Amino acid sequence: xxxxxxxxxxxxxxxxxxxxxAERLLPVARGEIYLPLxxxxxxxxxxxxxxxxxxxxxxxxxKRLGGDVINLGDVKTSSxxxxxxxxxxxxxxxxxxxxxxxRHPRQGAAQYAQDAAQVPILNGGDGAGHHxxxxxxxLFTIKQAHGHLDGLRVVLAGDLRYGRTVxxxxxxxVRFGCDLIFAxxxxxxxxxxxxxxxxxxxxNVTETEDLYGSMAEADVVYMxxxxxxxxxxxxxxxxxxxxxxxxARHLSEVKQDMIVMHPLPRVDEIDPSVDKTRHAxxxxxxxxxxxxxxxxLCRLLGVPIPAKIEGGAL
Amino acid sequence: xxxEHSMRRVTAIRNGTVIDHxxxxxxxxxxxxxxxxxxxxxxxxxxxxxPSKKMGSKDIIKVEDRELNxxxxxxxxxxxxxxxxxxxxxxxxxxxxxxxxxxxxVNVVRCTFSNCITTNLREPQPHRLKVVxxxxxxxxxxxxxxxxxxxxxxxxxx
Numbered sequence: 001x002x003x004x005x006x007x008x009x010x011x012x013x014x015x016x017x018x019x020x021x022a023e024r025l026l027p028v029a030r031g032e033i034y035l036p037l038x039x040x041x042x043x044x045x046x047x048x049x050x051x052x053x054x055x056x057x058x059x060x061x062x063k064r065l066g067g068d069v070i071n072l073g074d075v076k077t078s079s080x081x082x083x084x085x086x087x088x089x090x091x092x093x094x095x096x097x098x099x100x101x102x103r104h105p106r107q108g109a110a111q112y113a114q115d116a117a118q119v120p121i122l123n124g125g126d127g128a129g130h131h132x133x134x135x136x137x138x139l140f141t142i143k144q145a146h147g148h149l150d151g152l153r154v155v156l157a158g159d160l161r162y163g164r165t166v167x168x169x170x171x172x173x174v175r176f177g178c179d180l181i182f183a184x185x186x187x188x189x190x191x192x193x194x195x196x197x198x199x200x201x202x203x204n205v206t207e208t209e210d211l212y213g214s215m216a217e218a219d220v221v222y223m224x225x226x227x228x229x230x231x232x233x234x235x236x237x238x239x240x241x242x243x244x245x246x247x248a249r250h251l252s253e254v255k256q257d258m259i260v261m262h263p264l265p266r267v268d269e270i271d272p273s274v275d276k277t278r279h280a281x282x283x284x285x286x287x288x289x290x291x292x293x294x295x296x297l298c299r300l301l302g303v304p305i306p307a308k309i310e311g312g313a314l
Numbered sequence: 315x316x317x318e319h320s321m322r323r324v325t326a327i328r329n330g331t332v333i334d335h336x337x338x339x340x341x342x343x344x345x346x347x348x349x350x351x352x353x354x355x356x357x358x359x360x361x362x363x364x365p366s367k368k369m370g371s372k373d374i375i376k377v378e379d380r381e382l383n384x385x386x387x388x389x390x391x392x393x394x395x396x397x398x399x400x401x402x403x404x405x406x407x408x409x410x411x412x413x414x415x416x417x418x419x420v421n422v423v424r425c426t427f428s429n430c431i432t433t434n435l436r437e438p439q440p441h442r443l444k445v446v447x448x449x450x451x452x453x454x455x456x457x458x459x460x461x462x463x464x465x466x467x468x469x470x471x472x
Contacts (some may be wrong), residue, residue: 085437106431108457109333115439115457127429129458193461 003121021295036066044097057289137292158224186242248273324359330378341373346468390413425455
C-alpha cells in the first residue's frame with residue numbers, strides 16, 4: 001500500500017477530501033466522541049531523531065481512533081546503534097505493524113523505507129527534505145481560518161533556507177494559487193532552486209527582508225525559528241533575529257482575519273503578547289496535528305470515515 | 315574536413331574500443347567516468363574538438379586491447395548518451411554497441427547529495443537516479459529527490 005512521502009503523493013482533490021475528513025474528526029480528537037475506527041491496528045513510531053509534537057500527535061491520533069502504537073524508543077539504545085541498516089529495521093517493523101510513521105536525519109529515508117516495506121509509510125520528516133503531515137495540518141489550520149485555500153496571500157518568515165516545513169508548505173500553497181511572500185534575512189533566504197521551481201509552476205513569489213512591511217495585506221503570517229548556530233557571529237544573529245520578532249504592537253495594521261502560525265517550538269520570534277490576540281493560531285495548529293494525522297492514518301489504512309460522526313462519549 | 319579525416323588524426327587500432335561522437339570537450343569526463351587514467355596500462359588515444367558533420371565538433375577516444383562492458387556503457391550514458399561505440403578486432407569493426415540511457419539509472423552511480431540515505435553503502439536497496447531531462451542531462455535521486463551534480467558523478471561510480 002502506498003504511503004505519504006511527499007505532498008506530490010496527493011492530488012489537490014485528495015488534499016481537500018482529507019481536510020474534510022479531518023474536520024469531521026474534530027470531536028474525536030478532542031475526546032468528545034469515541035470512534036474506534038482503527039481498533040486492532042498498530043502504528044509503528046520510528047523516530048530516529050528527536051520529535052515532540054509529531055511523535056506525540058501521531059500517537060494521540062492512533063489512540064483516539066482505538067488503535068495501538070509501538071515505539072522505536074531511544075535510538076541510542078535500539079539496534080540502530082549496533083549498525084543495523086534502515087532496510088533491516090523496516091523489515092522488522094513491517095512485520096509488527098500495519099502502518100509506520102517515521103522521522104530520519106537522512107534525506108530520502110522515507111522513500112527508501114517505503115520501497116522496503118509492505119505497510120504504508122507516513123513521512124514525519126527526512127533530513128531537510130519533506131514533512132507532508134506537517135503541511136497537511138498547516139493547510140487544515142489555514143482552511144479552518146479562511147474557509148478555503150485558494151488565492152490566499154501568505155507570508156513565510158524567518159529561516160526559509162533550512163526549514164523543511166516551509167519548503168513543503170510553499171509547494172502545496174502554490175498548487176492552490178496562493179501568493180507567497182518570503183521574508184527572511186539574506187543568509188536564510190529560500191533556496192534559489194525552490195524559488196525558481198515555484199515560479200516555474202506559475203507562483204507569484206516576492207522576496208523581502210522586511211517582515212513588518214509585508215504583513216498589511218497578508219491572510220497568513222507563518223513564522224519560523226531563526227537558529228543562532230546558523231550565524232557566524234552573535235551580533236549578526238541578534239540583528240537578524242530582532243527583525244523577525246513578532247509583537248502584538250506589529251499587528252495593529254493587519255487584516256482582521258489574518259492568522260499567525262508557527263510550527264513550534266518558538267523561542268523569541270513570537271512574543272507572548274501575540275498569544276492573546278485574535279490572530280494567534282499556533283497552539284490550535286499544534287492540536288490540528290492530531291486531526292490531520294487521524295485523517296491520514298485512516299486514509300492510508302483504507303478505513304473510510306463516516307460522513308456523519310456520532311458516537312458514545314468516553 | 316571529412317569525418318574520415320578526423321578519425322585519422324590517430325592511427326587505427328588493432329583491437330579495442332573506439333568511442334566516437336562524444337560531445338566536444340567531454341572526452342576527459344568520459345575517461346574519468348570509465349576510470350581510465352594514469353594507472354591504465356593500455357594505450358589510449360584521445361582527440362578533442364575535431365570537426366564533425368553531424369555535431370559541428372566532437373571528441374573521439376580509442377582504447378586499445380580493452381572492450382567496454384555493459385557496466386561501462388551504462389556509465390558512458392551519463393556523459394555521452396549519444397556517443398557511438400565500436401569494438402575493434404583485427405582492425406575491423408566487430409561489433410557496434412548501443413548506449414541506452416533509459417528513464418532511470420540503476421546501480422551505476424550513487425547520489426551526489428551528501429546527506430542522502432544511500433550514502434550509507436551498507437544499505438542494500440539499489441541506487442536509483444531518475445532521468446528528468448536528456449539534453450542537457452538532468453538527474454534526480456529516486457530517494458532524496460535532489461538534482462544531481464553531474465561534475466561529481468565520476469567520483470560516485472559504484
